[in-house]
Amino acid sequence: MGEQSGAQNAWDMLSDEQSQKHITTGSGDLNDILGGGIHCKEVTEIGGVPGVGKTQLGIQLAINVQIPVEYGGLGGKAVYIDTEGSFMVERVYQIAEGCIRDILEHFPHSHEKSSSGQKQLQPEHFLADIYYFRICSYTEQIAVINYLEKFLGEHKDVRIVVIDNVTFHFRQDFEDLALRTRVLSGLSLKLMKIAKTYNLAVVLLNQVTTKFTEGSFQLTLALGDSWSHSCTNRLILYWNGNERYAHLDKSPSLPVASAPYAVTGKGIRDAVSSHHKRARVT
Amino acid sequence: MRPPAPSAASSSSYSQREPRPENPLLLLPSSRVTKLSLGCPLLDRLLSGGLPAASVTEIAGESATGKTQLCLQLALLAPQSPLSASSLFLHSDLPFPLHRLRRLAPKSRPDILDHVLVAAAHSPTDLLSLLARAQRLLANPGRSPHRLPIRLILLDSVASLFRADFDASPADLRRRSALFFQISAKLKELAYRHQCVVVVTNQVVDVLEGGAGNTVAWSSGRRVSPALGIAWANCVNTRLFLTREVDRDGASGGARRRMKVAFAPHLPERYCEFVIRRDGVFGVEPAERLERLECAGGLRSSYIYQHH
Numbered sequence: 335m336g337e338q339s340g341a342q343n344a345w346d347m348l349s350d351e352q353s354q355k356h357i358t359t360g361s362g363d364l365n366d367i368l369g370g371g372i373h374c375k376e377v378t379e380i381g382g383v384p385g386v387g388k389t390q391l392g393i394q395l396a397i398n399v400q401i402p403v404e405y406g407g408l409g410g411k412a413v414y415i416d417t418e419g420s421f422m423v424e425r426v427y428q429i430a431e432g433c434i435r436d437i438l439e440h441f442p443h444s445h446e447k448s449s450s451g452q453k454q455l456q457p458e459h460f461l462a463d464i465y466y467f468r469i470c471s472y473t474e475q476i477a478v479i480n481y482l483e484k485f486l487g488e489h490k491d492v493r494i495v496v497i498d499n500v501t502f503h504f505r506q507d508f509e510d511l512a513l514r515t516r517v518l519s520g521l522s523l524k525l526m527k528i529a530k531t532y533n534l535a536v537v538l539l540n541q542v543t544t545k546f547t548e549g550s551f552q553l554t555l556a557l558g559d560s561w562s563h564s565c566t567n568r569l570i571l572y573w574n575g576n577e578r579y580a581h582l583d584k585s586p587s588l589p590v591a592s593a594p595y596a597v598t599g600k601g602i603r604d605a606v607s608s609h610h611k612r613a614r615v616t
Numbered sequence: 617m618r619p620p621a622p623s624a625a626s627s628s629s630y631s632q633r634e635p636r637p638e639n640p641l642l643l644l645p646s647s648r649v650t651k652l653s654l655g656c657p658l659l660d661r662l663l664s665g666g667l668p669a670a671s672v673t674e675i676a677g678e679s680a681t682g683k684t685q686l687c688l689q690l691a692l693l694a695p696q697s698p699l700s701a702s703s704l705f706l707h708s709d710l711p712f713p714l715h716r717l718r719r720l721a722p723k724s725r726p727d728i729l730d731h732v733l734v735a736a737a738h739s740p741t742d743l744l745s746l747l748a749r750a751q752r753l754l755a756n757p758g759r760s761p762h763r764l765p766i767r768l769i770l771l772d773s774v775a776s777l778f779r780a781d782f783d784a785s786p787a788d789l790r791r792r793s794a795l796f797f798q799i800s801a802k803l804k805e806l807a808y809r810h811q812c813v814v815v816v817t818n819q820v821v822d823v824l825e826g827g828a829g830n831t832v833a834w835s836s837g838r839r840v841s842p843a844l845g846i847a848w849a850n851c852v853n854t855r856l857f858l859t860r861e862v863d864r865d866g867a868s869g870g871a872r873r874r875m876k877v878a879f880a881p882h883l884p885e886r887y888c889e890f891v892i893r894r895d896g897v898f899g900v901e902p903a904e905r906l907e908r909l910e911c912a913g914g915l916r917s918s919y920i921y922q923h924h
């Protein structure tokens with residue numbers, strides 16, 4: 335493929351046996367710091383300021399989880415729980431198109447119409463394999479998470495649950511803060527159990543807030559104290575000048591590390607400055 | 617064709633029915649009207665069709681950058697557009713600019729003002745009770761058969777609501793934040809359950825240092841950021857930033873105005889230049905700006921200035 339020795343692109347990594355358990359993010363650099371991609375059986379929290387790309391990454395994962403096994407993916411379906419209306423279908427369609435274009439580029443002998451039983455490489459099919467829930471209050475959020483166990487028992491092909499985003503409805507005034515903490519702990523335990531039981535990735539998108547600690551305002555993840563212990567992995571998305579970066583802040587096995595990424599018309603991809611060589615289709 | 621949604625009554629209580637997933641295919645634009653055109657092909661191109669329903673769009677900018685003008689324009693476009701809707705105009709700045717609305721209204725449609733409902737909001741709690749009333753109005757459209765259903769909600773401006781009652785202590789900022797989320801959740805619920813376009817205007821504050829690339833801009837020689845901080849930024853889906861820059865070349869007709877997409881889940885960060893005329897806000901190509909100020913109407917081929 336004309337790669338420089340030692341450098342893999344995201345598609346090479348997909349064809350490794352081990353990557354079956356990971357969901358590619360679309361960016362080779364991001365996959366690198368994540369040890370291949372987002373892990374199944376684990377809860378990953380992804381936080382960042384508005385506009386940095388949390389929803390873009392959430393949607394990218396809901397699409398990439400569907401990449402058929404014959405192209406190095408998991409061939410799974412996605413549950414997307416939208417708590418504040420960020421899921422814009424026209425964008426999901428674009429990202430699905432981008433993913434399909436890349437598949438066809440790297441597997442030039444495949445056809446858009448695959449044989450029966452295999453997933454057709456059409457954006458509509460990728461959209462149809464996302465189970466989309468829209469919730470409007472914290473009670474609806476609790477209800478849908480409680481319902482998930484039953485739903486996932488009936489839909490064993492789901493390999494990712496994305497919640498976008500997990501804290502929005504809990505940031506209003508709660509008269510009983512202790513109750514809020516108990517509810518959030520309950521939800522996080524449930525989500526951890528779901529990840530392990532159903533061998534899927536749980537991705538929780540979270541907002542960033544300013545917290546007054548030790549005499550000054552600092553940027554921190556919303557309701558951090560309630561969630562911090564329950565997520566296996568934490569990825570912080572941030573701006574470095576005009577570039578987007580992801581910082582792996584917490585992981586059971588991987589070192590803390592940062593990597594640049596880009597949000598393009600096709601979805602999440604390597605930043606222009608990336609060392610990963612791959613043909614770029616504009 | 618609307619997606620199946622729980623009734624408004626169940627929104628604040630634990631629903632006994634099982635949640636049901638929606639099929640994203642049904643949400644594709646071809647299935648139903650989902651965007652409100654701004655009445656200008658260039659601005660519509662910037663926004664990929666217009667302002668989306670089931671979503672909260674913020675329009676932030678210094679004073680006199682066109683925020684209120686755009687809101688008035690949208691209120692008048694809604695009944696004539698495929699959305700075919702009335703609008704609810706909630707204003708916190710007094711008084712409501714009725715004369716500007718009248719001047720913008722098309723002479724051929726004297727009835728159009730019937731489809732603009734106006735209410736004043738004096739405080740955050742005031743706004744919340746207005747939104748509760750709006751919820752009942754939206755849930756019972758049959759009670760006002762002579763008026764088109766409300767599918768556009770405008771709030772001009774959110775910043776004015778929070779000017780008076782809050783100082784900068786951490787406790788007050790937390791209290792203010794909590795209200796942002798309460799207001800936003802209500803607006804988003806109305807937007808989703810009734811497929812409404814929601815527009816909120818916001819003022820700007822000076823920023824001395826820091827701030828991420830998409831939240832800071834230069835306007836009138838000042839480095840500014842939308843007001844109400846990162847907490848409120850977390851409460852809107854799309855942020856549009858209106859800026860103005862006085863031309864260095866003094867021979868031009870006026871300020872260079874830009875509408876920039878600061879962030880949006882469905883749009884790239886890019887901008888379009890525009891002008892404010894007697895008959896409304898319209899996008900222009902950079903070279904056309906001077907001619908646009910003089911000629912009456914008729915926009916040329918659409919072309920968006922891509923800024924990367």
